[in-house]
Amino acid sequence: MKFIFSLFFFMTAILTASSQEVISLYPTDSIPNSKPTANAEKSETQGNGRLIISNITVPTMTVFRPEAGKENGTAVIICPGGGYWVEAFSHEGTDVAKVFTEWGVTAFVLKYRLPSDETMTDKTIGPLQDAQRAIQYVREHAKQYLLSPKQIGIMGFSAGGHLAGTATVHFDDQKIANPLKTSLRPDFSILVYPVIIFNGEYAHKGSVEKLLGKEPTPQQLKYFSLETQVTKKTPPVFLVHAKDDKAVKLDNTLQFADALDKANVKHDLYLYEKGGHGFGLHNPxxxxxxMKYVKEWMFGMDLILKKPKGY
Structure with a gap:
């Protein structure tokens, strides 16, 4: 009971501070693949003003809606990065969401569970469950949010890009209950300096170890090496990366783009000469x-429509 009241006051504080709707992905006592544990979530604002959240065990989505009457029916679910250790919730989440609302797009910032053997029965699928549940929830509540159920995309940064990418290629491998048989396939994907490769010299070892442990199996490495999982059913993708990224090598994006090309999946990419890793909205x-190119791509691909029919 004490935990429930603590959670209530925590959620109330968020709503009061941001005036944004916060959605619980699951009932508190029914989070799948979850071990009973105290909520040790921690939020910290760094000196640069960036909000970092750690120890996430209760997944939520924060909703950013356009001004009334400016909705165009498109939604995007945003997965902040952080190496599967933390989540950079502001500069790779809420800041980006606000830009989308200016375009008439409804944005949902996903606070997904961080993999942990202490809090999950199988930590390797916990984040993916939350990403799939986010797509499922938004699609099933499309009418409530004035959305087209066929205009729901996913976006991610760094390890959040790996999560969004995993949801992009593995939508047929459902890790959650789906009684309504709702499609878990995102209609488009935007991946920013994403972790893609989990095997070999270009793998981001920190993300691999945090998600899969110190001794992942060959099957796990292949499943989560997204460049090996692209098919002709993979949705359209936009990619962003800096060529001098030392944390997540450019080869992650290039190999994924090559796989998309070979599968004849529509995609585009923007590459900076410099910028390193983790720059968020603005490359200094x-x-x-x-984001200007993302907007042009979305309009060019009819991923943003003017008042689509039937939403």
Missing amino acids: TSDVEW
Whole structure:
């Protein structure tokens, strides 16, 4: 009971502070693949003003809606990065969501569970369950949010890009209950300096170990090496990366783009000469705003429509 009241006051504080709706992905006592544990979630604002959240065991989505009357029926679910250790919730989440609302797009910032043997029966699928549940929830509640159920995409940064990418390629491998047989396939995907490769010299070892442990099986490495999982059913993808990224090598994006090309999946990418890793919305080394190209791509691909029928 004490935990429930603590959670209630925590959620109330968030709503009061941000005036945004916060959705619980599951009932508190029915989170799948979850071990009983105290909620040790921690939020910290760094000196640069970025909000970092750690120890996440209760997944939620924060909703950012356009001004009334400006909705265009498109939604995007945003997965912040953080190496599967933490989540960079503001500069790779809420800040990006606000830009989407200016375009008439409804944004849902996903606070997904971070993999842990202490809190999960199988930590390797916990984040993916939450991403699939987010797609399922938004699609099943499309009418409530004035959305087209056929205009729901997913976006991710760094390890959040790996999570969004996993949901992009593994939508047929359902890890959650789905009684309504709702499609878990995102209609588009936007991956920003994403972790893609889990095997070999270009793998991001920190993300691999946090998600799969110190001794992953060959089957696990292949499943989560997303460049090996692309098919002709994979939805359209937009990719962003900096060529000098030392944390997540550019080869992650290039190999994924090559796999998309071979499968004849529509995609585009924007590459910065410099910028390193984790720059979020604004690359300090360039005057180019990559989100401008995302917007052009979405309109060009009819991923943003003007008042689509039937939503």
